[in-house]
Amino acid sequence: xxxxxxxxxxLHVASYYYPYISGLTLHIKNISEELAKQGYxxxxxxxxxxxKLLEHEIINKVVVYRCKPWFRLSRxxxxxxxxxxxxxxxxxxxQTVFLHLPLPEAFLMALIVKIFQQKCFLVYHANLNxxxxxxxxxxxxxxxxLNHFLAMTLADGIVAYSRDYANHVALLSHFSSKISIxxxxxxxxxxxxxxxxxxxxxxxxxxxIVLGFAGRFAEEKGGDILIEALPxxxxxxxxxxxxxxxxxxxxxxxxxIRKQALITKYQxxxxxxxxxxxxEMSQFYKNINIxxxxxxxxxxxxxxxxxxxxxxxxxxxxxxxxxxxxxKTNMGLLVKPYSRIGLADAIMKILSNxxxxxxxxKIINAEFGLKQSLSGYLKLLTDDSSK
Numbered sequence: 001x002x003x004x005x006x007x008x009x010x011l012h013v014a015s016y017y018y019p020y021i022s023g024l025t026l027h028i029k030n031i032s033e034e035l036a037k038q039g040y041x042x043x044x045x046x047x048x049x050x051x052k053l054l055e056h057e058i059i060n061k062v063v064v065y066r067c068k069p070w071f072r073l074s075r076x077x078x079x080x081x082x083x084x085x086x087x088x089x090x091x092x093x094x095q096t097v098f099l100h101l102p103l104p105e106a107f108l109m110a111l112i113v114k115i116f117q118q119k120c121f122l123v124y125h126a127n128l129n130x131x132x133x134x135x136x137x138x139x140x141x142x143x144x145x146l147n148h149f150l151a152m153t154l155a156d157g158i159v160a161y162s163r164d165y166a167n168h169v170a171l172l173s174h175f176s177s178k179i180s181i182x183x184x185x186x187x188x189x190x191x192x193x194x195x196x197x198x199x200x201x202x203x204x205x206x207x208x209i210v211l212g213f214a215g216r217f218a219e220e221k222g223g224d225i226l227i228e229a230l231p232x233x234x235x236x237x238x239x240x241x242x243x244x245x246x247x248x249x250x251x252x253x254x255x256x257i258r259k260q261a262l263i264t265k266y267q268x269x270x271x272x273x274x275x276x277x278x279x280e281m282s283q284f285y286k287n288i289n290i291x292x293x294x295x296x297x298x299x300x301x302x303x304x305x306x307x308x309x310x311x312x313x314x315x316x317x318x319x320x321x322x323x324x325x326x327x328k329t330n331m332g333l334l335v336k337p338y339s340r341i342g343l344a345d346a347i348m349k350i351l352s353n354x355x356x357x358x359x360x361x362k363i364i365n366a367e368f369g370l371k372q373s374l375s376g377y378l379k380l381l382t383d384d385s386s387k
Contacts, residue, residue: 005039008119009093010381013086013109014100015077017046017064019053021247021275022216023184023302024125028100029062030185034374036061040381043095045085047077065089083108090116096381097121098159099151102128102144106151114154121380122151123159124172126299145171152178157380161300165321182376183368184302188309191282199283203273208241211347212288212312214281214303215295217248217256217272222294222317224259225340229294230266232344237351241269242292245276245284285310290332290350294343298322304332305368313357315346328367331359 010032016022018029028044036042041063048055048066055066067085069077086109089095097113097120099106106122113120128144149171152158158178160166166179191199200206211233215221226242233240248256256263263270276284281303285291291307293316304314304325314332316322326332333346350357366372 003039004041007094009041009043009095010035010098011043011045011089011095012098012100013045013082013103013105015047015103016049017044017066018059020049021278023300024100026187026278027123027125027184027302029059030187030370031373031377032062033060034185034370035377035381038374038378043089045082045089047079047082049077078104083112087112090118094118098123099155101125101148101151104144104147107147107154110151110154120155121157121159122148122155124148124166124169124299125161127169127297149174159376159380162321162324164324164327165299168320180376180380183373184300184305185370185373186302186305186309186368187278187370188306189279189282191280191286191310195280195283196286199280200287203243203271203287205241205243205271205287208239209237209351210288211240211242212245212284212291212307213242213294214245214276214284214291214307215293216246216250217244217259218250218253219255220295220297221246222296222338224255224262225294225296225338225343226292227259227262227266227270229340229343229347230269232341233347234269236348241271243271243273243284243288245273245281247275248272281306282310285312288312289354290315290347292343292347293317293322294338295319295322296338300324305364308332308359308364309361311358311361313350313354315343315350317343325368329359329364331357331364333357 012028014028016025018025032042044062044064046066048068057064065085067079067081069079071078095118100123110120128141152175157180159182160179163181166172217223285307291312291314293301299321301322307314308331317337318334319337323334326334335342335346
């Protein structure tokens, strides 16, 4: 029997959850576990994205419910059972609900919460950006955006990562009075010098200048743009290598296959490290000279903060949301969006005087640490006026 800090429990709902690794799932995991440490009873409702997982388990005091989907639709799932389970949780115990967008069931769930007169917040992690070359993508995006808009009309509040991003998202611009800005809950797992050295040897990064890329090799993440920037860099730094940390074999997108010719052309300067566990990411950051975030679309990119806290400067495109960490910390350089030449020039500029761009991690932590994020969520939970 769990003892709760309040009579109201917390219910997070998301299409994916840990052990699936993404910025969204780590955000939910970190904040859920921190709230559980504070004495809140935290529930998590999600899809059973892998048959190897349990339908019900407790992970670090967070009670996880997974529902088996009927089928996958692009990145999402069609899961009628998740609505049934949601109704059970809402009707049997008073809940403060956090719906993590993108979420196909957002409007229906927000409506149910309204009917039961409970509190509902939406956490807007990102726009839904599907592969641009698929005709079905635009239709799916339109339906999902309408669903999110209707959910926003019913929600008590909306969480966005930054005011910069919120001001540039058409959906959010209609609900500015409902928006609370809460930075992502970044959690760092420190690495020992021995672990860093082992990581370097394991991935054959010795005597290399390493550019790091942390994320899926997907169209929206822009890994191909970084590869296309290599020729100019290689001329000056022939021992340069790009270390890609993240998934390449994506079920919903064959971007890596479509870019195989480009990858083959520069394979001498590319290493695919695969998915790295969150507790091992500091080993990755300690082995790279610069983290490069060439995203075509980015709401924030909390890997930037992870890198900065590990003493690694960042190069990113000057786009809404994605530019915030560098703008706030000056620990890196911003580049004209999607410019291969600009990306190469910024990388070489930092490499020529890397120390100039390294800031005190205490300053980074004060601006973007886990404590700040937790404080924002606690305020939502304790502020009865947030309607």
